[in-house]
Every structure is written in structure tokens, then in C-alpha cells.
Amino acid sequence: MTSTSIPPQQPTVTDAPARPPAEESVRAGEVIYRAIRDRIVSGELRPGVRLSVPALAEEFSVSRSPVRDAVIRLVQDGLATETMNRGAVVARIGGAELVSLYEAREALEWATARLAAQRYTPALRRTLLGLLTEHRTVAEAGDFARHLELDAAFHQEIRQAAQSPVLAQMLDGVQGRVRLAMRSTSVRGGMMLAVDEHQAIFEAICAGDPEGAAEAALAHIRRLKEVLHDSL
Structure with missing residues (x-):
């Protein structure tokens, strides 16, 4: 009886390695950071407005982690400030x-x-x-x-x-x-x-x-x- 060999399957697009979750989070955080920053400097988000991580995560359809990273960067930039009870808010610059x-x-x-x-x-x-x-x-x-x-x-x-x-x-x-x-x-x-x-x-x-x-x-x-x- 003659055996039939099955040729090796050629790689397809779906076989490509997935982007690591950490890299995806960093990329999403950068996009969200720039989007929120633009809203702040354009005046769309006024001083004192709360930067709610859960609300922003829902708006951008992402997990809270990249949003939290973006908000931390905005605080470091001086465009947002941390408050005791409300979390981060758009900064008021005197x-x-x-x-x-x-x-x-x-x-x-x-x-x-x-x-x-x-x-x-x-x-x-x-x-x-x-x-x-x-x-x-x-x-x-x-x-x-x-x-x-x-x-x-x-x-x-x-x-x-x-x-x-x-x-x-x-x-x-x-x-x-x-x-x-x-x-x-x-x-x-x-x-x-x-x-x-x-x-x-x-x-x-x-x-x-x-x-x-x-x-x-x-x-x-x-x-x-x-x-x-x-x-x-």
C-alpha cells in the first residue's frame, strides 16, 4: 500500500506572531495620551474637569491600564493634577x-x-x-x-x-x-x-x-x- 504524505502547511497571515500585550498597551497609551492632551490644550477640556479613568477607558474601548498610564503622563507634563478625592483633573495654571x-x-x-x-x-x-x-x-x-x-x-x-x-x-x-x-x-x-x-x-x-x-x-x-x- 502506498502511503500518501501530506505537504507541510504554508504559513498564513494568521500564523504571524501576535503583538505582545505589553506593546499593545504602550501603543494604546500613547494614542490616548495624545488625544487627551489635544483636548486639554485646545480648551475642549477645561481646568478642573475630572479625567476619569473608567469613563475614558469606556470611551476609547480599552482597558484601564493604558488610560491610567496616559493620565500619569499628563500629570507629569503639568497639564493635570492629582486631587485627594477626585483623582486627576485638568490643571489650573495661575x-x-x-x-x-x-x-x-x-x-x-x-x-x-x-x-x-x-x-x-x-x-x-x-x-x-x-x-x-x-x-x-x-x-x-x-x-x-x-x-x-x-x-x-x-x-x-x-x-x-x-x-x-x-x-x-x-x-x-x-x-x-x-x-x-x-x-x-x-x-x-x-x-x-x-x-x-x-x-x-x-x-x-x-x-x-x-x-x-x-x-x-x-x-x-x-x-x-x-x-x-x-x-x-
């Missing part, structure tokens, strides 16, 4: 802390503008010019919420152009807390002046003038710090 954040920005924005001018590209010019054009229109219309978004976007582009991951990480943390605090302050004037100061930074960067860009950025942040100090 005037004194906001002035302190601008003191940190003085040194950091000075450095990033300088590096951006050294590493200038035509693509950066196009991006910054587009932001400046829209920002001027928004400032003329008195749209403070959009002004904050465009202000942050302008500095974010310079940060990326500087190609310094350490500086970018430090400024991302500071800028997130600044945006959160500025939505609660009564300071609304000076939008056109801010656009003019951005214009000066833009021109120095595009001229390949590191020192001029650094000084323009320093003057911009210092002026804002003094306004906040006087107002708050």
Missing part, C-alpha cells in the same frame, strides 16, 4: 506660574530661532509665510482662540526646523501649559503686535541671520512676559 513659563521660553525660543536660521530651507519660508498671512487676518478679526493656535503653530515650525530633539521636547512641554493657561487669562490685546514680532523673526530666519533671529525671538517672548507680569 498667573505666577505662567510668568515663570515665559521665563523658560525666553532662553529656549532664543536657542531654537538661532538654530532654525542656521538650518534655513525654502520649504520653511513657505510654511512660515502661510502661517503669518493667516495669523495677520485672524488678528485683524480679533479671533483670540485661533490666534493662540496660529501662534503655537508658528513656534512649532521653528522648533522643528531647529532640528534639536531635546529643545523641541522641552518647549513642547512648556508650550502645552502656556496654551492651557492663556485660555483662562483675561489678557486679549496685542495680537497684531505679536504678528509683527513673528514677522521680524521670520525675516531674520529667512535671511540666514542666526543672531538676528535669536534676538527677535527673545524680544518677542520678553515683551509677552512683561505684559503678563503687569496684567496678572
Whole structure:
């Protein structure tokens, strides 16, 4: 009797190793962290709002572990605070802390503008010019919420152009807390002046003038710090 051999089964997609649960949790935690962070800095989640781990886990259809990790990171960023009875809530950033954040920005924005001018590209010019054009229109219309978004976007582009991951990480943390605090302050004037100061930074960067860009950025942040100090 002739025996029939069964050929080995070829691997299929279902035979691929599954992603380790720990890796899935880390990946989910990163997505949730960014989603909640965006809601906080955009003003969708106001200061004092509770970050309920069970509720967020249900919303994102995940276990509580990645949500808890995301909330811990937000507390570490200063965007949330732990309370005795309510767990974590969106942080309230007072005037004194906001002035302190601008003191940190003085040194950091000075450095990033300088590096951006050294590493200038035509693509950066196009991006910054587009932001400046829209920002001027928004400032003329008195749209403070959009002004904050465009202000942050302008500095974010310079940060990326500087190609310094350490500086970018430090400024991302500071800028997130600044945006959160500025939505609660009564300071609304000076939008056109801010656009003019951005214009000066833009021109120095595009001229390949590191020192001029650094000084323009320093003057911009210092002026804002003094306004906040006087107002708050």
C-alpha cells in the first residue's frame, strides 16, 4: 500500500506572531495620551474637569491600564493634577506660574530661532509665510482662540526646523501649559503686535541671520512676559 504524505502547511497571515500585550498597551497609551492632551490644550477640556479613568477607558474601548498610564503622563507634563478625592483633573495654571513659563521660553525660543536660521530651507519660508498671512487676518478679526493656535503653530515650525530633539521636547512641554493657561487669562490685546514680532523673526530666519533671529525671538517672548507680569 502506498502511503500518501501530506505537504507541510504554508504559513498564513494568521500564523504571524501576535503583538505582545505589553506593546499593545504602550501603543494604546500613547494614542490616548495624545488625544487627551489635544483636548486639554485646545480648551475642549477645561481646568478642573475630572479625567476619569473608567469613563475614558469606556470611551476609547480599552482597558484601564493604558488610560491610567496616559493620565500619569499628563500629570507629569503639568497639564493635570492629582486631587485627594477626585483623582486627576485638568490643571489650573495661575498667573505666577505662567510668568515663570515665559521665563523658560525666553532662553529656549532664543536657542531654537538661532538654530532654525542656521538650518534655513525654502520649504520653511513657505510654511512660515502661510502661517503669518493667516495669523495677520485672524488678528485683524480679533479671533483670540485661533490666534493662540496660529501662534503655537508658528513656534512649532521653528522648533522643528531647529532640528534639536531635546529643545523641541522641552518647549513642547512648556508650550502645552502656556496654551492651557492663556485660555483662562483675561489678557486679549496685542495680537497684531505679536504678528509683527513673528514677522521680524521670520525675516531674520529667512535671511540666514542666526543672531538676528535669536534676538527677535527673545524680544518677542520678553515683551509677552512683561505684559503678563503687569496684567496678572
